[in-house]
Amino acid sequence: MIRVAIIGYGNLGRGVERALKQNADMELAGVFSRREPATVQTDGASAYPLAELEDYKEKLDVCILCGGSATDLPIQTPAITKNFNTIDSFDTHAKIPEHFANVDRVAKEHQTVSIISTGWDPGLFSLNRLYAQSILPEGETYTFWGKGVSQGHSDALRRIVGVADAIQYTIPNNDVIEKLKAGEKMNLTTRDKHLRECFVVLAEGADEEAIRQEIVTMPNYFDEYDTTVHFISAEALKRDHQAMPHGGTVLRTGTTHEKTKQVIEYNLQLESNPEFTASVLVAYARACARLAKEKRYGAFTVLDIAPSYLSPIDDATLRRELL
Amino acid sequence: MIRVAIIGYGNLGRGVERALKQNADMELAGVFSRREPATVQTDGASAYPLAELEDYKEKLDVCILCGGSATDLPIQTPAITKNFNTIDSFDTHAKIPEHFANVDRVAKEHQTVSIISTGWDPGLFSLNRLYAQSILPEGETYTFWGKGVSQGHSDALRRIVGVADAIQYTIPNNDVIEKLKAGEKMNLTTRDKHLRECFVVLAEGADEEAIRQEIVTMPNYFDEYDTTVHFISAEALKRDHQAMPHGGTVLRTGTTHEKTKQVIEYNLQLESNPEFTASVLVAYARACARLAKEKRYGAFTVLDIAPSYLSPIDDATLRRELL
Numbered sequence: 001m002i003r004v005a006i007i008g009y010g011n012l013g014r015g016v017e018r019a020l021k022q023n024a025d026m027e028l029a030g031v032f033s034r035r036e037p038a039t040v041q042t043d044g045a046s047a048y049p050l051a052e053l054e055d056y057k058e059k060l061d062v063c064i065l066c067g068g069s070a071t072d073l074p075i076q077t078p079a080i081t082k083n084f085n086t087i088d089s090f091d092t093h094a095k096i097p098e099h100f101a102n103v104d105r106v107a108k109e110h111q112t113v114s115i116i117s118t119g120w121d122p123g124l125f126s127l128n129r130l131y132a133q134s135i136l137p138e139g140e141t142y143t144f145w146g147k148g149v150s151q152g153h154s155d156a157l158r159r160i161v162g163v164a165d166a167i168q169y170t171i172p173n174n175d176v177i178e179k180l181k182a183g184e185k186m187n188l189t190t191r192d193k194h195l196r197e198c199f200v201v202l203a204e205g206a207d208e209e210a211i212r213q214e215i216v217t218m219p220n221y222f223d224e225y226d227t228t229v230h231f232i233s234a235e236a237l238k239r240d241h242q243a244m245p246h247g248g249t250v251l252r253t254g255t256t257h258e259k260t261k262q263v264i265e266y267n268l269q270l271e272s273n274p275e276f277t278a279s280v281l282v283a284y285a286r287a288c289a290r291l292a293k294e295k296r297y298g299a300f301t302v303l304d305i306a307p308s309y310l311s312p313i314d315d316a317t318l319r320r321e322l323l
Numbered sequence: 324m325i326r327v328a329i330i331g332y333g334n335l336g337r338g339v340e341r342a343l344k345q346n347a348d349m350e351l352a353g354v355f356s357r358r359e360p361a362t363v364q365t366d367g368a369s370a371y372p373l374a375e376l377e378d379y380k381e382k383l384d385v386c387i388l389c390g391g392s393a394t395d396l397p398i399q400t401p402a403i404t405k406n407f408n409t410i411d412s413f414d415t416h417a418k419i420p421e422h423f424a425n426v427d428r429v430a431k432e433h434q435t436v437s438i439i440s441t442g443w444d445p446g447l448f449s450l451n452r453l454y455a456q457s458i459l460p461e462g463e464t465y466t467f468w469g470k471g472v473s474q475g476h477s478d479a480l481r482r483i484v485g486v487a488d489a490i491q492y493t494i495p496n497n498d499v500i501e502k503l504k505a506g507e508k509m510n511l512t513t514r515d516k517h518l519r520e521c522f523v524v525l526a527e528g529a530d531e532e533a534i535r536q537e538i539v540t541m542p543n544y545f546d547e548y549d550t551t552v553h554f555i556s557a558e559a560l561k562r563d564h565q566a567m568p569h570g571g572t573v574l575r576t577g578t579t580h581e582k583t584k585q586v587i588e589y590n591l592q593l594e595s596n597p598e599f600t601a602s603v604l605v606a607y608a609r610a611c612a613r614l615a616k617e618k619r620y621g622a623f624t625v626l627d628i629a630p631s632y633l634s635p636i637d638d639a640t641l642r643r644e645l646l
Contacts, residue, residue, distance in 0.1 A: 267587075
């Protein structure tokens with residue numbers, strides 16, 4: 001059995017707890033949180049103070065870090081990797097090289113394994129971009145996201161004076177995807193690839209038209225997109241917009257000899273983004289335990305790990321059943 | 324530079340020659356064929372007698388074996404792996420474990436590397452099945468093929484007395500795929516998943532209705548499918564059916580917590596099946612050379628190889644650009 005700890009218990013941590021129940025070769029040793037353990041409402045797992053994690057050094061094979069990329073993981077992943085094999089979903093794209101270097105240094109010094117930036121983007125989308133561009137070197141890769149909630153854009157809406165609450169969905173332009181798949185050459189702008197749909201609850205007395213204008217012209221977030229704004233009640237927001245769907249498409253269109261068109265498409269349709277991300281983390285936690293057993297210390301990403309490391313099934317059976 | 328030889332020069336070998344021109348870190352040392360070299364019409368590569376391959380032992384990094392799975396590869400891959408790193412597209416699913424064992428034994432004894440059963444199915448489809456089932460352990464995997472030519476079914480048509488020539492397309496049932504993606508639970512029979520479309524040139528005096536009946540009731544090949552038969556002229560067959568398109572879909576529908584649906588889809592649309600297969604072989608030839616440099620001798624499949632091994636780009640750049 002691979003003994004796993006969850007570090008941090010929000011939507012992602014809860015998803016990991018659920019995913020572990022689907023994997024018979026793994027057991028959850030506990031949830032470690034900065035919060036008072038009694039206040040952590042798990043689906044059954046025991047909760048412990050994060051400060052006591054080191055006491056469990058001999059009792060854990062992998063720690064799955066479920067904190068945020070902005071402030072938690074840059075500190076937590078290197079710190080916890082001093083004593084444990086770790087896996088995180090660090091997703092601040094521009095800072096991945098620095099995070100990798102920090103974690104790699106600690107892991108090699110302390111003889112542990114860490115897999116960083118796991119999930120679906122970065123993660124499964126990254127490795128599909130890699131496979132596709134390696135196989136079709138002459139071509140273009142496109143990534144589309146959605147339909148799904150963008151936390152950053154939802155936060156931007158909520159910061160507008162006069163907005164009581166809001167949520168924003170990123171919607172891929174499926175017409176464009178179909179045209180690319182059909183081999184059409186397109187010079188795509190940001191506006192062509194995605195639409196943005198906002199559901200906004202107004203504060204009392206707020207001016208609907210003024211707020212709509214402020215949204216659709218907001219630089220960096222909305223001005224480069226076609227944005228639709230719907231004003232709804234607080235009740236409707238709560239009733240209809242609590243799910244966390246997401247997904248997207250990685251498309252590689254290439255040519256082999258002369259004009260022979262070849263298309264590789266990878267697509268995710270997720271009813272729960274955090275639960276799916278958690279499922280990816282759990283599969284890579286298995287890989288992490290195996291790499292540690294092989295003493296391959298250091299930091300890894302999904303790009304460095306053979307597919308068979310994600311599976312509980314032995315290699316001979318995989319060859320027989322999947323090839 | 325990775326120095327590559329092509330062993331066997333049919334559609335696949337020609338595709339490899341073309342693919343190598345798209346990869347600046349690889350060079351084609353020559354085509355080795357059982358045919359008289361002067362009769363091998365390449366796209367520019369030098370042709371040599373296969374019997375002289377051993378003389379090139381110090382001049383080649385990887386041999387890409389482009390023979391057939393029925394009789395060539397079971398003999399050639401183990402034999403050539405005695406002296407060279409090799410890669411093949413062996414695709415007789417039921418015999419892969421035996422082929423792997425034979426090649427693995429030779430490769431370990433002679434300190435070479437061989438990657439077997441590369442291509443898209445087995446190959447890219449296999450590794451997508453593996454990723455998807457590892458991430459969503461509670462779910463179902465479906466593979467659909469087409470639209471594309473089935474060589475086996477085309478051959479079966481041509482063996483019918485009264486058929487002068489013929490080609491058969493396997494066509495996936497897209498309605499079923501859409502229903503599965505929408506989360507519908509379906510008990511699928513063979514007939515539900517694919518349609519078969521035949522284009523047949525009659526021999527002189529042959530009875531159209533009798534031949535149609537013989538086709539649609541042919542056991543193992545057509546009786547379990549909805550089959551359409553079109554009778555066309557020899558000219559039309561030659562004019563409209565020379566391309567070798569193919570493709571297909573690997574679909575995993577799973578649930579995470581309770582009824583939360585998650586869908587992973589991998590889809591290929593190929594205008595040339597042999598050229599795409601060749602492109603996959605060439606990317607894995609790069610991995611083969613790297614494994615040999617690391618002295619990781621033995622047989623491998625796509626399931627055992629980290630994605631980054633397929634790329635000519637260094638790991639730090641891949642992390643910065645693809646994660």
